[in-house]
Amino acid sequence: MQKGIKAGILIVALAVPALIFLFLRGFGENHYKLPKLIPVIDSTTGYIKMKKNPNPKWDEPEMDTVFHTIPDWTLTNEEGKPFTNKQLAGKIYVADFFFTRCTSICPKMSTQLTRVQDTFGQDKDVEFASFTVDPSHDTPEMLREYAKQYDAIPGKWHFLTGTRQQLYPLAVKGYYIPVADASEYDKAVKTPDETFIHSEKLILVDKEGYIRGFYDGTDKKDVDRLMLEIKVLQKIYETEK
Structure with a gap:
């Protein structure tokens, strides 16, 4: 009788981990949020x-x-061609607001975006969109030169300009990023860095146009979090297929 009880306990002891493994495998894997x-x-x-x-x-x-969701927009890319948000539909993309004359946070943000681009260079479902806040200066030619400085992959990392009336409301109401032209209320400002006020945030947008995250584009650790969460988003889409 004792041998039978011991054998039963042993079987249960061996079976429970296996059952837990099967449960976790069946219900726990690919559960991303x-x-x-x-x-x-x-x-x-x-x-x-x-x-x-x-x-x-x-x-x-x-x-x-x-x-x-991000509203519809039509702007001009670094090639001088019309570019719309519909060309990013079905893509995971990272957006930011910058300007080419910036000497403070923009170079840091663009350097970090280059790092993200290097990580996802082979992923066709991941792209980048950088919107200027200095459109009177940032012509397509200026944007092309800036893109070369950061090894932007053509067709993957888009640099966009338009009118201030297009770009500023899009930043504030579309991407929830603050932007301002300080010269409108402070005539003492002289340098571009004093004039154009914008956020250092990078914005993660999913394939349907929903915002999934904001990240400090000057902070390597926070950009590491962005890269991790892009991978999480990719896994979410994989499990939904």
């Missing part, structure tokens, strides 16, 4: 907008939060 950011607020009620989830899974709510 990277939330969407910027919920949409209903201007009439002040509450977050909600929509019905058409096919909720067992662990999902019946109602979904409505999140902000």
Whole structure:
């Protein structure tokens, strides 16, 4: 009788780890999370907008939060050709706002973006979009020269210009990045670095146009986090196929 009990305990002891492994393999792997950011607020009620989830899974709510998506835009790229957000549809991309005359944070941001580009150079689903905040100076020719300085891959890293009336609202209302031209309210400013105020943030945008993250483009560790979260986003898309 004792031998039978001991044998039973041994079988259970051996079986439990195997069952745990099978459970984790079946339900734990490929479970990646990277939330969407910027919920949409209903201007009439002040509450977050909600929509019905058409096919909720067992662990999902019946109602979904409505999140902000990047609005449509048409600008001019470094080749002097029209470029729209629709050309980034179906791509994971990293956006930033900069200007070519910047001598403070922009070179650091662009250097870090070069590092990200090197990591994802072979990934066709990852691209980059850099928007100037100094459009009167940053012509397509200037953007091309700047792109060469940072070994930007043509067709993968896009440098974009337009009018200030296009770019500034897009930064603030589209990508949730603050920008300003200080010369409008302070006539004492003289240098470009004093004139053009913009954020050091890099913005991760998914294939549907949702913002998935903000990262300090001057901080190597935070850019490392960006690269990790791009990989997480890629895994999310892989598991949804």
